[in-house]
Amino acid sequence: SQTIHQWPATLVQPVGSPLSLECTVEGTSNPNLYWYRQAAGRGLQLLFYSVGIGQISSEVPQNLSASRPQDRQFILSSKKLLLSDSGFYLCAWSWPPNFGPGTRLLVL
């Protein structure tokens, strides 16, 4: 069966520090992968999606970047976190999107 892993579950980072969130999918090959963010009181916002290795599409301009170094690995990064980057980050795969457990990021 297919499963999706995200880590860490919770992360507290100071402003200006770097970020790396990892997502891996098991039990499938060449999946579409997505990064979403939910800010407090808001809906889920699509940040990036990828249809294959090295193929990244960005939906909104922001302080974040994404990479897909392997077929089933999707990484969300930032060189310098902002306070506004706080939120709940969700990785998803396939269609309709199947979501991972999420990472709650708090930037202080």
Place this chain on the structure above:
Amino acid sequence: DQQVKQNSPSLSVQEGRISILNCDYTNSMFDYFLWYKKYPAEGPTFLISISSIKDKNEDGRFTVFLNKSAKHLSLHIVPSQPGDSAVYFCAASLSNNDMRFGAGTRLTVKP
């Protein structure tokens, strides 16, 4: 821009009664609509969907209704159970990689 809106942040219903969750959208080009359910500290799970060529889709206790002229969809849960207590998100899609979510409605089903 909030193309998908869930105007009720919360809803409380008695066990056994019907829960009706509402969602409005602004873009008439959306062609596929979905509902997700989310428990605390977990990612959302897909619940039910409907294509724009239909006006109703039913799956057990869950029914989604689509009113294209009003740009409105709703999720009916009947009978409601305490385990249905969660946050429900509606979403609308233009293509497989372009999906817009509402802010969610927290449903509480009281025993």
